[in-house]
Amino acid sequence: MTAESFRALHRAGQPLLLPNAWDYASAAALVDAGFAAVGTTSLGVAAAHGLPDGHGVTRAETLALARRLARLPCHLTVDIEAGFSDDPTDVVRLARDLAAAGAVGVNIEDGRADGTLAPAGAQCELIGEVKAQVPDLFLNARTDTHWLTGAHPSPLDEAVARARAYRSAGADGIFVPGLADDAGIRTVVSAVDAPVNVLYLPGRHTVRQLADLGVCRISCGSLLFRAAIHAAVAAARTIERGESLQGNPPGYAEIVDLIDRWA
Amino acid sequence: MTAESFRALHRAGQPLLLPNAWDYASAAALVDAGFAAVGTTSLGVAAAHGLPDGHGVTRAETLALARRLARLPCHLTVDIEAGFSDDPTDVVRLARDLAAAGAVGVNIEDGRADGTLAPAGAQCELIGEVKAQVPDLFLNARTDTHWLTGAHPSPLDEAVARARAYRSAGADGIFVPGLADDAGIRTVVSAVDAPVNVLYLPGRHTVRQLADLGVCRISCGSLLFRAAIHAAVAAARTIERGESLQGNPPGYAEIVDLIDRWA
Numbered sequence: 419m420t421a422e423s424f425r426a427l428h429r430a431g432q433p434l435l436l437p438n439a440w441d442y443a444s445a446a447a448l449v450d451a452g453f454a455a456v457g458t459t460s461l462g463v464a465a466a467h468g469l470p471d472g473h474g475v476t477r478a479e480t481l482a483l484a485r486r487l488a489r490l491p492c493h494l495t496v497d498i499e500a501g502f503s504d505d506p507t508d509v510v511r512l513a514r515d516l517a518a519a520g521a522v523g524v525n526i527e528d529g530r531a532d533g534t535l536a537p538a539g540a541q542c543e544l545i546g547e548v549k550a551q552v553p554d555l556f557l558n559a560r561t562d563t564h565w566l567t568g569a570h571p572s573p574l575d576e577a578v579a580r581a582r583a584y585r586s587a588g589a590d591g592i593f594v595p596g597l598a599d600d601a602g603i604r605t606v607v608s609a610v611d612a613p614v615n616v617l618y619l620p621g622r623h624t625v626r627q628l629a630d631l632g633v634c635r636i637s638c639g640s641l642l643f644r645a646a647i648h649a650a651v652a653a654a655r656t657i658e659r660g661e662s663l664q665g666n667p668p669g670y671a672e673i674v675d676l677i678d679r680w681a
Numbered sequence: 682m683t684a685e686s687f688r689a690l691h692r693a694g695q696p697l698l699l700p701n702a703w704d705y706a707s708a709a710a711l712v713d714a715g716f717a718a719v720g721t722t723s724l725g726v727a728a729a730h731g732l733p734d735g736h737g738v739t740r741a742e743t744l745a746l747a748r749r750l751a752r753l754p755c756h757l758t759v760d761i762e763a764g765f766s767d768d769p770t771d772v773v774r775l776a777r778d779l780a781a782a783g784a785v786g787v788n789i790e791d792g793r794a795d796g797t798l799a800p801a802g803a804q805c806e807l808i809g810e811v812k813a814q815v816p817d818l819f820l821n822a823r824t825d826t827h828w829l830t831g832a833h834p835s836p837l838d839e840a841v842a843r844a845r846a847y848r849s850a851g852a853d854g855i856f857v858p859g860l861a862d863d864a865g866i867r868t869v870v871s872a873v874d875a876p877v878n879v880l881y882l883p884g885r886h887t888v889r890q891l892a893d894l895g896v897c898r899i900s901c902g903s904l905l906f907r908a909a910i911h912a913a914v915a916a917a918r919t920i921e922r923g924e925s926l927q928g929n930p931p932g933y934a935e936i937v938d939l940i941d942r943w944a
């Protein structure tokens with residue numbers, strides 16, 4: 419598993435559906451289900467530890483998780499928020515540690531905890547520095563023009579400008595979460611010569627529809643994590659009400675086997 | 682929240698349904714759903730870290746989790762397997778740390794990783810030592826007579842003998858996971874003057890039926906964790922197939938609010 423074999427999974431017409439894990443068990447279960455690549459969700463990792471997302475406070479937890487996931491036979495790409503530091507040297511060090519652990523990709527976002535976007539120039543310098551120092555990571559540059567509504571008066575124009583700038587700075591892929599209208603997706607796909615990644619939004623598009631729009635990667639973001647938390651609470655409430663549980667979750671022994679498999 | 686107020690939740694006729702969490706988010710969501718007490722699941726905690734359950738290797742992870750959960754407005758009881766050590770001094774130290782963190786209860790089991798039961802005498806000494814040194818923890822003594830099938834030729838007789846011995850040694854409650862037949866449950870309930878705890882087994886009994894059998898506590902064990910992992914994988918596969926997701930998981934902002942609420 420290398421950044422190059424990971425890059426090859428970003429295919430126009432047959433995009434990479436990337437499920438996002440938040441701990442070892444969720445990642446192992448996704449690999450066991452046949453997914454060739456797994457991402458992490460910064461919301462899930464933060465929430466699992468009782469910490470806020472997007473505030474740069476989960477560097478240690480994220481690196482520890484990546485080291486645990488490295489033994490799984492999948493391509494691993496890690497959501498490192500904005501890099502967990504304002505100092506590019508720290509971000510480079512983290513990227514190097516992740517690559518050494520076995521990750522083949524990272525997501526770096528330009529959204530800030532205060533709801534603003536990092537200046538494009540500074541973000542390009544960060545991207546360039548990480549790619550120069552750690553070339554063997556697929557760097558997916560995320561722009562939060564659409565995610566942080568209100569961060570910019572013309573989100574699509576800004577997304578296109580940033581996508582081009584980040585690509586020129588060395589980004590391997592461009593991620594625009596929240597970009598969800600067909601015309602907007604087509605515009606970004608046409609504007610940049612790199613795989614474009616969007617967030618899967620339930621009820622909006624199918625994987626097939628996004629493939630037809632030229633998207634090369636579809637991330638689940640925090641959706642699987644949220645579905646998991648929802649299912650746990652729903653099961654507890656169902657038991658409380660004396661009703662029958664739906665679905666057929668794995669048994670104790672199946673989870674034991676899952677953890678043993680790649681121990 | 683004290684061991685005494687936790688003890689009061691163990692009511693004959695109106696048992697405590699204890700949902701078990703494996704990380705901060707799952708625990709917070711259960712508290713948010715109205716559960717007054719939350720346990721931990723050693724399988725879930727271990728699997729979340731890619732480690733085996735029941736092998737005594739998750740002491741640090743369990744204590745770290747308990748410290749995170751302490752800020753939640755609920756009674757917290759912690760599954761510490763067999764204590765993560767053969768040395769009662771270590772188990773006492775852990776119990777003290779958990780009580781200091783805010784936990785009001787612990788589960789200590791007599792099952793061993795090799796599928797045998799710890800000698801009853803040694804287990805009684807351990808229980809007595811923990812209760813003597815850390816009296817402010819509700820000590821739920823788990824016997825694995827039924828869980829480790831084959832560990833004993835007469836599981837019910839052994840469960841009764843151990844329940845009485847553990848109770849005499851100071852245990853506040855008795856947990857017999859896998860005990861699932863009505864006569865057996867009634868036998869253990871009659872035999873010991875302490876709250877009896879069983880594991881919820883889907884399709885076997887309802888909470889009401891277990892209440893009528895005299896059970897005072899019903900644990901979900903790893904079931905909610907397994908339901909969560911199942912839901913995450915099922916959601917990813919549903920998306921992959923181009924089908925609509927079932928259920929209505931919380932949105933990103935709801936998870937952010939959940940983590941902020943007790944920050």
